[in-house]
Amino acid sequence: MKKKSIFNSILTYPLMGIIFAFGLSSCNDDDDVPPVANPNIVEVASAANDFSTLVAAVDAAGLVPTLSGAGPFTVFAPTNDAFGRFLSDNNLSASDLLASEGLGSVLTYHVVGASVPSSSVSAGRVVTVEGSPFFVSQAPDNSLWINGNTRIVNTDITASNGIIHALDYVITPPTQSIAEIAIAATQGDEPQFTQLVAALVRADLAGAVSGGFDDDLTVFAPTDAAFEALYDALGVNGIDDIPLETLTDVLLYHVVPVRAFSQDLRNGAELPTLLDGATLSVNLGALQINESNLVESLLNIHATNGVIHVIDTVLLPE
Numbered sequence: 001m002k003k004k005s006i007f008n009s010i011l012t013y014p015l016m017g018i019i020f021a022f023g024l025s026s027c028n029d030d031d032d033v034p035p036v037a038n039p040n041i042v043e044v045a046s047a048a049n050d051f052s053t054l055v056a057a058v059d060a061a062g063l064v065p066t067l068s069g070a071g072p073f074t075v076f077a078p079t080n081d082a083f084g085r086f087l088s089d090n091n092l093s094a095s096d097l098l099a100s101e102g103l104g105s106v107l108t109y110h111v112v113g114a115s116v117p118s119s120s121v122s123a124g125r126v127v128t129v130e131g132s133p134f135f136v137s138q139a140p141d142n143s144l145w146i147n148g149n150t151r152i153v154n155t156d157i158t159a160s161n162g163i164i165h166a167l168d169y170v171i172t173p174p175t176q177s178i179a180e181i182a183i184a185a186t187q188g189d190e191p192q193f194t195q196l197v198a199a200l201v202r203a204d205l206a207g208a209v210s211g212g213f214d215d216d217l218t219v220f221a222p223t224d225a226a227f228e229a230l231y232d233a234l235g236v237n238g239i240d241d242i243p244l245e246t247l248t249d250v251l252l253y254h255v256v257p258v259r260a261f262s263q264d265l266r267n268g269a270e271l272p273t274l275l276d277g278a279t280l281s282v283n284l285g286a287l288q289i290n291e292s293n294l295v296e297s298l299l300n301i302h303a304t305n306g307v308i309h310v311i312d313t314v315l316l317p318e
Helices: 041-047 049-060 080-089 094-099 103-108 178-186 194-202 224-234 244-252
Strands: 073-078 124-127 133-138 144-146 150-159 162-167 217-222 270-272 279-283 301-303 306-311
Touching: 041 049, 041 073, 041 150, 041 162, 049 073, 049 080, 049 094, 049 103, 049 162, 073 080, 080 094, 094 103, 178 194, 178 217, 178 301, 178 306, 194 217, 194 224, 194 244, 217 224
Parallel strands: 073 162, 217 306
Antiparallel strands: 124 133, 133 144, 144 150, 150 162, 270 279, 301 306
């Protein structure tokens, strides 16, 4: 039987809040067994009620010897509820998870090869043992998030060979660029971004939103309905009726040259864009960029080269 991969999702949609119950916990009722002196990360996680799914996954992936080694390691550890939400969102079972050919890569994406206490966790890029970076954001309420969709919910659980910080979701590295995500969305059961992709192609800007982890972009991506409303306002039939220079400027105005998750945004901030001298205004109270509403359920779509936030109106520079 072909193993399922847990890297299949293109877009990350809101958590469904469904918690799976796993029969993966193990316990030892022998009160005569003395506690382990200076327990390592695996032993600390095994003794905690919240990490039984993680421990089972680490065992299935053959990573117990590694995470029991000298280290130091910092493990950003999804709780059992975090795994439940992740599996539900991706239509996977616990057995699918444990049998996945990508399990080892997913787990090592949660591990940093150094001791990183919470006092040293700050916004920015973090290189993982897996090799791909993840990105930490600090929200206005000072909560810490990873890749825009995962919150650090408990910190500084110490072990002899490192530290554990607990997460409320499973993090996975993105595998597609902003351009690839947009193109894939045009081919879905409910196509989206068809007008945005057509505009990027006509303006020869698809390459500008392609790339890897060394590129940091934020794209505020208008829906197809937003483009249709623009056509009506301009009295044109479509993308081809808009002067190319104007179209190019409009598209550049939607791109910010930093990787800004929603938690990184600050009320009243002015964001620079790729359109020379033009900025975007952030209104967190109304959840708007300029006068365009952010689609709350479609924030923080993570790509190799940045992040996409969906908006309901095409942004027009002055």
